[in-house]
Amino acid sequence: MSTTVIVNKFTNGILDPSCEMLGPLESGGRMIVHTAPGCWGPMLTPKLRGGHEVTVPVFVQGAKPGDAVAITIESIVVTSDATSSGTDAAVDGRFTSDPFVAAKCANCGQEYPESEIQGTGIQAIVCKNCKSPVCAFEMPNGYTMVFDRERNIGITVSEQGAAAIASNARDMMQLPQNSVQNPVALLSRSDLQGTVSRLRPFIGQLGTTPSITFPDSHNAGDFGQFLIGASHGYAISEEDLTHRTDGHMDINKVRQGATVICPVKVDGAGVYVGDVHAMQGEGEIAGHTCDVSAICVLRIDLVKNMPIKGPIILPAADDIPYLAKPLTTEEIKRAETLAKAHNTNIEHSLPISFVGTGANLNNAIESGLNRASNLLDMSVDEVKNRVTISGAIEIGRAPGVVIITFRVPLIFIKNKQFEQILKLSY
Numbered sequence: 001m002s003t004t005v006i007v008n009k010f011t012n013g014i015l016d017p018s019c020e021m022l023g024p025l026e027s028g029g030r031m032i033v034h035t036a037p038g039c040w041g042p043m044l045t046p047k048l049r050g051g052h053e054v055t056v057p058v059f060v061q062g063a064k065p066g067d068a069v070a071i072t073i074e075s076i077v078v079t080s081d082a083t084s085s086g087t088d089a090a091v092d093g094r095f096t097s098d099p100f101v102a103a104k105c106a107n108c109g110q111e112y113p114e115s116e117i118q119g120t121g122i123q124a125i126v127c128k129n130c131k132s133p134v135c136a137f138e139m140p141n142g143y144t145m146v147f148d149r150e151r152n153i154g155i156t157v158s159e160q161g162a163a164a165i166a167s168n169a170r171d172m173m174q175l176p177q178n179s180v181q182n183p184v185a186l187l188s189r190s191d192l193q194g195t196v197s198r199l200r201p202f203i204g205q206l207g208t209t210p211s212i213t214f215p216d217s218h219n220a221g222d223f224g225q226f227l228i229g230a231s232h233g234y235a236i237s238e239e240d241l242t243h244r245t246d247g248h249m250d251i252n253k254v255r256q257g258a259t260v261i262c263p264v265k266v267d268g269a270g271v272y273v274g275d276v277h278a279m280q281g282e283g284e285i286a287g288h289t290c291d292v293s294a295i296c297v298l299r300i301d302l303v304k305n306m307p308i309k310g311p312i313i314l315p316a317a318d319d320i321p322y323l324a325k326p327l328t329t330e331e332i333k334r335a336e337t338l339a340k341a342h343n344t345n346i347e348h349s350l351p352i353s354f355v356g357t358g359a360n361l362n363n364a365i366e367s368g369l370n371r372a373s374n375l376l377d378m379s380v381d382e383v384k385n386r387v388t389i390s391g392a393i394e395i396g397r398a399p400g401v402v403i404i405t406f407r408v409p410l411i412f413i414k415n416k417q418f419e420q421i422l423k424l425s426y
Contacts, residue, residue, distance in 0.1 A: 003029040005058050009178055010036055010274075013050025013101075014234075015057075015247075016213045017266045023059035024268065027302035030074070031058055031271065034176045037291035038204055038217075038275025040085055041173075041181035043137050044125055046094075046103030047112045049234070051217030052248075053181050054274030057209050060300055063269035068306040069208060070421050071271065072259045072299040076201045078151045078278055080292035082165045082172040084185045086142025087286050091135065099136035100223075101215045102232035107132035120166040120188045142189030145290055147199065147278070154278060154290065155196050162190040174293045184291070200279050201294060202255035207247020207311065208262045209270025212240060216274070220248040221357030221367060222400030246310040246357050247272065251396035251403055252280050253353065257316030259425055261418070263308045271300060283395040306415045309371050313353040313403065314425040321392035324351040324405045326426050349407035350426050351391070358400045365393060368404035376412040 005025045025031065038052040045053075060069055090099040093106035105113045105127040114128040127134040144162035145154045157165070165172050166188035173183045210219055215234055218224045224244055227236045245263055254260055262269070278290035317325075327335065332346070339346045354375075356368020369387075373380045383406070387393060391406025413419040 001026045001061050005029065005031050007031055007033040007055045007058065008176065009056040010053045011056055011216065013042060013048040013052060013216050014213060015209050015216050015219055015272070017209050017211055017270070019057070021057045021059035021268055021270055024061040025058050025300055026061045027300065029300055031273070031298045031300060033273050033296045033298070034079070035274050035276050035294050035296060036176050036179040036181060037080070037083065037173060037184070037293055039288045039291050040184035041291065043088070043100065044135050044182045044184060045115060045180065046134055046136060047114055048181065049101060049112060050215035051100035052205055052275050053179060054205050054216045054272045057270035057272045059268035060271060060302055063264045063302055064267060065265055066305065066307045067264040068261050068303040068308055069264060069269045069271060070259055070261050070301040070303055071206060073203065073254065073256050074297040074299055076203065076256050076276060077295045078147065078199065078201050078292050079174040079294055080147070081174065082144065082146045082185055083278065083290045083292050084142060084144040084187055084189055085288045085290050086139040086189055086191070088137045088288065089140050091138055094134065094136040097231040098226050100217055101234055103136040105130060105132060105134050115182060117182060117186065120163070120186050122187050124186065125182050139187060139189060141191045142187060143192035143195070144185060144189055151199050153196060154199055156192040156194060157190060158193050159190045162188045176293060197279055200252070200255065201292070202252045202277055202280070203273060203296065204250045204275030204277050205248050206254055206260055206273050208245045208264055209266050209272065210243045210245045211265040212236070212243040214244060217248055219244050220246050220401065221364065222359060222397070223248060225359045246355055249311065249355060249396055249401055250280070250284050251313065251355065251401065252282070253313055253315040253319045253403060255316065258319070259314040259421065261303065261308065261312040263310065273298065284397045301421070303415065303417050306418055308375055310357065311355040313355060314422060315353055320351050321394070321405050323389070324391040324407050326350055347409040349409045350422050351405055352408045352422065353403045353405040355396070356402045356404060360400050361395065361398065361402060364400040364402040365404070368402055372404060376408060378412055
């Protein structure tokens with residue numbers, strides 16, 4: 001058993017509860033990970049089977065189904081010098097049922113074919129067997145972005161700049177040694193030029209291993225819909241979706257300073273991480289953003305007897321919606337004076353963000369409200385009222401990930417260890 005586990009291995013895109021885990025890691029220990037970019041790189045690598053390239057999971061000593069693990073993000077350091085992204089469109093004939101999960105070569109019919117790179121541009125990624133272009137996706141509108149040394153600012157580059165980066169794509173993206181993805185920067189896209197953005201890195205995939213096999217990008221209530229009745233080997237039933245752990249959130253609050261409480265559905269929890277984004281506006285409305293390599297340091301604490309359905313986030317202070325922010329000392333004084341005048345006692349409360357996922361945003365909201373209701377033993381109607389006057393609902397990812405945040409009275413927190421983590425966070 002170790003107090004630190006350094007992770008440098010990646011899955012082939014599949015989260016499998018029977019796979020070997022690294023560790024064991026004792027509660028209170030740390031994972032140190034150099035993550036591989038998510039989304040586009042794996043999407044351009046047909047032998048990968050999940051749409052991402054996440055880390056091999058880590059076994060947390062003592063974790064059992066019905067427990068939870070609190071993952072505190074101590075630091076995220078972007079290591080990529082450049083990246084590329086854009087909107088996507090699937091290419092007919094180059095996949096079975098789902099282009100993220102079951103790529104195939106349209107020419108020779110090979111499933112999950114090995115690929116090789118012959119030059120730059122999307123047509124340069126070819127089937128190793130028959131040398132035909134093999135990517136299951138194309139990029140209708142795309143860009144290449146470089147970052148300053150301090151990783152504060154990024155700017156999209158010209159056609160010439162994109163071409164120079166494409167010719168050295170793997171090094172410019174600083175892909176980890178064991179990453180097998182084809183780097184997206186080799187596409188040499190420059191539809192946006194001179195667009196400036198601030199970096200605010202966060203982790204798109206952070207969670208625990210589901211209790212049945214899932215492709216990593218589909219470990220969520222929205223993307224998981226594509227597995228229902230699919231014609232590839234990872235098809236599931238609608239009921240099987242309850243085995244997910246919603247590790248694929250793409251919520252920009254999952255950044256340095258936040259703590260994510262994740263459900264444990266297999267022995268050892270199986271904590272995994274990947275898909276760091278350099279920045280993202282609410283909703284990830286283009287479907288993709290600037291995926292980067294990054295070094296992440298995560299503290300893992302086991303929370304016994306906390307049976308939750310999906311992730312809970314304790315955001316960094318700057319990310320808490322205005323109405324949900326903890327009350328200041330001055331606000332509490334004013335509230336106490338007002339309460340005394342009306343023969344009332346004020347509640348002692350702190351903010352909690354509940355993640356909800358579903359086929360669409362309405363389903364995701366319903367999921368999040370029910371998760372809050374179940375954990376707190378509070379009616380859904382009361383949750384709705386509290387969210388309305390002391391919280392907010394925000395979009396994590398379209399089509400179906402939301403964050404439901406509100407100030408929760410501490411008397412509703414039954415798990416004393418979770419209550420302690422909550423108090424330490426604020």
